[in-house]
Amino acid sequence: MSLQNLILSLQHYWAGQGCYLAPSYDVEVGAGTMTPDTFFRVLGPRAWKVAYVQPSRRPTDGRFGDNPNRVQKHHQFQVIIKPSPADIQSIYLDSLKALGIDLAEHDLRFDEDDWESPSIGAWGVGWQVMLDGLEISQFTYFQQAGGIDVFPIPVEITYGLERLEMFLEGKDDIYDLQWSDDVTYRDLRLDEERQFSEYNFNQASVKGLREAFTGHEREAGQLIEKGLVLPAYDMCLKCSHTFNLLDARGAISVTERVKMIAQIRALVSRIAKDFTARETKPEGAR
Amino acid sequence: MEFLLEIMTEELPPSHVRSAVEDLQDKLGREFAAAQLPASSLKTFSSSRRLVVLAEIPAGQPDRDMVVTGPPKAAAFAADGSPTPAALGFARSKGARVEDLQVLTTERGEYMGLKTSVKGKPAAEIIPGLLPRVISSLSFPRMMRWGTGLFKFSRPIRNLLCLLGGRALVFSFEGLTSGGMTFGHKLRAPAPLLVDSFAAYREALKTHGVTIDAEERKAVILARISEHLTPIEAELYADPALLDKLASDIECPFVVMGAFAEEYLRLPLEILSTALREGMNVFSVVRGGKQLPLFLGVADTSGDPKGYIRKGNERVLKARLADARFFWEQDLKTGLKKRAPGLKNVVFQDKLGTYDDKTQRLKKIVAYLAEKAEAKSLAKDAVLAAELCKVDLITDMVREFPSLQGKAGGLYARAEGFPETAARAIYEHYQPVSLEDEPPESLGGALLSLADKLDTIVGVVGVGIQTTGSSDPFGLRRNAQGVCKIILDRRLALSFPRLVDKVMAAYGDKIKRPKAEVLSYITEFFAGRLRYIYEKQGYRYDLINAALGAGIENIHQTLLRLKALDALKASPQFEPFILMAKRVNNIVGGQSPSKVDPGLLTEKAEKDLYSTFSIIKTNSAPMLAKGDFVQAQKMVFRLQPLLDSFFEQVMVMAKESKLRKNRIGLLLGIKKILDPMADYSQVVVEGEKAKEKK
Numbered sequence: 001m002s003l004q005n006l007i008l009s010l011q012h013y014w015a016g017q018g019c020y021l022a023p024s025y026d027v028e029v030g031a032g033t034m035t036p037d038t039f040f041r042v043l044g045p046r047a048w049k050v051a052y053v054q055p056s057r058r059p060t061d062g063r064f065g066d067n068p069n070r071v072q073k074h075h076q077f078q079v080i081i082k083p084s085p086a087d088i089q090s091i092y093l094d095s096l097k098a099l100g101i102d103l104a105e106h107d108l109r110f111d112e113d114d115w116e117s118p119s120i121g122a123w124g125v126g127w128q129v130m131l132d133g134l135e136i137s138q139f140t141y142f143q144q145a146g147g148i149d150v151f152p153i154p155v156e157i158t159y160g161l162e163r164l165e166m167f168l169e170g171k172d173d174i175y176d177l178q179w180s181d182d183v184t185y186r187d188l189r190l191d192e193e194r195q196f197s198e199y200n201f202n203q204a205s206v207k208g209l210r211e212a213f214t215g216h217e218r219e220a221g222q223l224i225e226k227g228l229v230l231p232a233y234d235m236c237l238k239c240s241h242t243f244n245l246l247d248a249r250g251a252i253s254v255t256e257r258v259k260m261i262a263q264i265r266a267l268v269s270r271i272a273k274d275f276t277a278r279e280t281k282p283e284g285a286r
Numbered sequence: 287m288e289f290l291l292e293i294m295t296e297e298l299p300p301s302h303v304r305s306a307v308e309d310l311q312d313k314l315g316r317e318f319a320a321a322q323l324p325a326s327s328l329k330t331f332s333s334s335r336r337l338v339v340l341a342e343i344p345a346g347q348p349d350r351d352m353v354v355t356g357p358p359k360a361a362a363f364a365a366d367g368s369p370t371p372a373a374l375g376f377a378r379s380k381g382a383r384v385e386d387l388q389v390l391t392t393e394r395g396e397y398m399g400l401k402t403s404v405k406g407k408p409a410a411e412i413i414p415g416l417l418p419r420v421i422s423s424l425s426f427p428r429m430m431r432w433g434t435g436l437f438k439f440s441r442p443i444r445n446l447l448c449l450l451g452g453r454a455l456v457f458s459f460e461g462l463t464s465g466g467m468t469f470g471h472k473l474r475a476p477a478p479l480l481v482d483s484f485a486a487y488r489e490a491l492k493t494h495g496v497t498i499d500a501e502e503r504k505a506v507i508l509a510r511i512s513e514h515l516t517p518i519e520a521e522l523y524a525d526p527a528l529l530d531k532l533a534s535d536i537e538c539p540f541v542v543m544g545a546f547a548e549e550y551l552r553l554p555l556e557i558l559s560t561a562l563r564e565g566m567n568v569f570s571v572v573r574g575g576k577q578l579p580l581f582l583g584v585a586d587t588s589g590d591p592k593g594y595i596r597k598g599n600e601r602v603l604k605a606r607l608a609d610a611r612f613f614w615e616q617d618l619k620t621g622l623k624k625r626a627p628g629l630k631n632v633v634f635q636d637k638l639g640t641y642d643d644k645t646q647r648l649k650k651i652v653a654y655l656a657e658k659a660e661a662k663s664l665a666k667d668a669v670l671a672a673e674l675c676k677v678d679l680i681t682d683m684v685r686e687f688p689s690l691q692g693k694a695g696g697l698y699a700r701a702e703g704f705p706e707t708a709a710r711a712i713y714e715h716y717q718p719v720s721l722e723d724e725p726p727e728s729l730g731g732a733l734l735s736l737a738d739k740l741d742t743i744v745g746v747v748g749v750g751i752q753t754t755g756s757s758d759p760f761g762l763r764r765n766a767q768g769v770c771k772i773i774l775d776r777r778l779a780l781s782f783p784r785l786v787d788k789v790m791a792a793y794g795d796k797i798k799r800p801k802a803e804v805l806s807y808i809t810e811f812f813a814g815r816l817r818y819i820y821e822k823q824g825y826r827y828d829l830i831n832a833a834l835g836a837g838i839e840n841i842h843q844t845l846l847r848l849k850a851l852d853a854l855k856a857s858p859q860f861e862p863f864i865l866m867a868k869r870v871n872n873i874v875g876g877q878s879p880s881k882v883d884p885g886l887l888t889e890k891a892e893k894d895l896y897s898t899f900s901i902i903k904t905n906s907a908p909m910l911a912k913g914d915f916v917q918a919q920k921m922v923f924r925l926q927p928l929l930d931s932f933f934e935q936v937m938v939m940a941k942e943s944k945l946r947k948n949r950i951g952l953l954l955g956i957k958k959i960l961d962p963m964a965d966y967s968q969v970v971v972e973g974e975k976a977k978e979k980k
Binding site: 093 | 609
C-alpha cells in the first residue's frame, strides 16, 4: 500500500464514521492539533466529527535528508470526535484492520502518554499507540484547550502517516517509501528536506523572524480587540512557527523561550474565551 | 458469600494500577464493615484494564434485638389492671399492641417496654448502594473526563462486573449498569463472557487471553525470559522497576527476544542501556557482566508466529541505536571545548545568568575546595572538569536522554582524551541525586559536586527565592542533602561559613541580599537538612538538637558530636552531667563576661574545681581539634562531682561582688569548654521527662 493509498483508506474509513473531511490547513503548524479544525472544534458545546491530513513542520527535526527517520516536515492524519464515543478504542482498532493489519499477529499497546501543548494552553490524557514497538498514533482525550476546560470531551486520534507507512511497507528508510505506485518519498521530499534544513538551521534571518514574531503578536492582540478571533488565531499560529524557526536557529534562550510561549498562550487563551462565549450564545445572538 | 467486583477500563497507567486496587480494597473493606457485612477475606487482582476485588462477606446483616423503654410500670396500668393512656399511647407510637409490652427491670425500677427483633438486610440489598460511593472516591495522580460525563477517573470506565453469591448484582454508575458480564483480551478474544463465580471468571479470562493475577504474569515473564537465556548461558540485566511496570502494562504476558547489530556494542554501556530502557522499555542481556547484542521485550499477546513482533521491535530499536550513535559521533566531532561557548546561551536562572557564568564560578569554587581538602595535586584537573562539566547539557545526547546528564559529559571527556581524573569528576558530579544514591567515588567528583550544589543553593537563596513545603523548584533540599552526604562521607573538614562566603564572592554583585542574611538562612536550611538525615538514621531527636545546637560551622563535626552523645547516653555519668551542665547554663545565662582569677578563690571546693577545669581546658582542646568528641566528653564528665560539691559548698552569688564575679568567671570558663561539644540544654533526661508530664 502506498502512502497515498493509506491516506485514501483512512479518509474513507473516517468519512464512514461520519467525519467531515477538512482540507489541510494553509498556515504552517507544528501539529494537526493546532489547526482551527481541531482548536475551535474542541471548544464549545457543539458535537463535531472531523478528519484531515495536516503537513506538520518541526524545523528542529530537520536532518538535511541524512536521517532515515527524522524530517522537518511530516504528515499527520488527524481525527477529532466530540463527544468521545464509548467504543472509540474499537473504532480505532477497526481503522487499523481496514488498513489490512491483522492485529492477532502483532503486539498493539496503549502506552500511557499524556499530551500537553503549552503554547495553546491545551492538555489531554491518553496514550501513544505502539505497534510492535513502533509509535503509530497518539490517542488523547482532550481536557483543556486555550486554558479552558472543554466539555463535552473530544477524543483526538493522530496517525503519524510516515511511521505507519514504514510499518506497512516494512521499510527502514523514510525516503524509500512509495508515495504512489510510481513516485517515491525521495522523489518528492528529499530536496525539500535538504533545502529547508539549510534554511531552518543556517539561513533564516533571525532579525526578520524576531520582527515577524513581534508583528504577528501585536496584530493578534488588535484582531482580538475587534472580535476577529479566527484571523487572530492565524496570527498566533504564525507566531508559533516563527518561534520554532528561531529555536532552530539557536536564537532563543531558556528564559526567552518561557516568555515567548507565555505570550502566545495569553493570546490563545483570550481567543478561546471569546470564541467559547460566542459558541454558547443562542443561535440568533451570534 | 463470595463478592466479586471488576472495574474494566481503557488502559490504565501502570503506576496507577497497584495503588488503585489497594485503595479499592481498603475502602470496600471499610464500607462492608460499616454496613455490618465485615469481609472475612479481601483480595485484589489487576491488569492494564481491570481493577478487581474479591471478598468473602456474610450473606446479610445479623438480626438485632431492639429494646424501647416506655412508661414506668406503675404509671402504665390503672388499679384495675387496665392500661392507662400512657401505656396505650406508647404502644400505638411503636405500632404495637398493648399486650405486647413487657416488663423491663432497670436501675430506676420497673418499666414497660417493647422488645423487637430487627431483621438484618441481605447483602444484595445493601451493596448496590455503597459501590457507587466507593468507586467515586478512588483518586489518581492525574484524572480525566470522557464523553459527556462530569465524573473523573484515571481512564474511562467501560464495564462493571459485580457478583454476589453466584448472582449478578445490579447497580448503576455513570451511565453503566453492572452485571455478570466481562470481556476477554481486547485484541485476542474481545467477546463478552458471562460468569457466576470468581473461579469461573478467572478461568474464562484465562481461556480468553487474560491473566488476572499480576504476580502470576510476572512469574510467567521471568520463566519465559529464562527459557530464552538459559540455552545461551546469558543473564537478564535485572531491572525490577521495569519488570513491575511491564507486568502491569499487559493482560497476556509474552516475551520476545531480539537482536541488534554488534557494532552498537561499541557505544558506552550507559548510553546503550539507557537507549534500551528509556527508549524502548526492553531489558538488556548480559553474560559475565558484559552486554550482549540482545534484548528482551514484553508483549501483550500469546505468540509471535510470524516473527512480526520481534522484527518490528528490532527495527525500532535499530533506529533508536542509530540515533544514539549519531548523537555520540556528532557530539564527539564538535568536542566539549569547542561547544562550551554555547553555554552562554543557556540560562541557569534569570537573575543568576547563564550556565557559562555558572561554569566560571565553579572553576573558582572547586579550586578553593581542592586547596581546603588538601588535594592541590588535583586542582588542575578539577578546574578543567568544572570548565567542561555543564557542556553536555547542549549535546544532542543529553537533549534526547536527559537522565544521562553528567555521565554523557564524562564519557565524552574520556573519549576525547582528557585526563581520567577530570573525566571521572564530570561523570560523577551530579551524584548523589538522592540520600539513597551513592556519592561520587572520586575526590574530584566529590569536590565538583559540592561546588555545583553549593553554587545553586547560594545563588537561589541569594536572589530571595523561597523554598517552602511544597515548592522547591531548584531542588535545594536535594542539593543540600547531597552536600551533607558528601562532606559526611568523606569527613571533609571545611568551614561552612567560609565556603558560603567563597561562593558568594564568586557571584560578585549578582547577589543583592546582605551577606549575613544569606549565611544565616543557609545555615538554618542546612541544619534542617542535617536534622532530617540524622533522624532518618535513627538518632534521638534531642541528641540531634544538642549536636546541631552547638553550631554547624563544621558539618562533619556535627556527626562526631552526635555519635559521641549517642555512645555516651547510656553511661551512668551522662544524666547527672547533663543536669549539671544545664545548671551551669542557667546560672551564667545573662551574666556579663568575666574572667576567673585563681588568687581570688577562697573555698576548697572552688579551688578543686578550678584545678580540674584548668587540666581539662588544656587537654580537651587538642581532642576537639582532632574531632575526638567521645574522649573529650568523657573528660568533661569528671567535672560533674566537683561541680556538685561546688554548688553545695560555695555561694556563687556571694555578696562581695569580686568573689561573685570570680565564681561566675569560673563557670563561664567551664561553659566555654562545653559549648563546642553540644548544646546540652537540648538534651532531655529522665527526671525532666517526669516533670514535663506533671
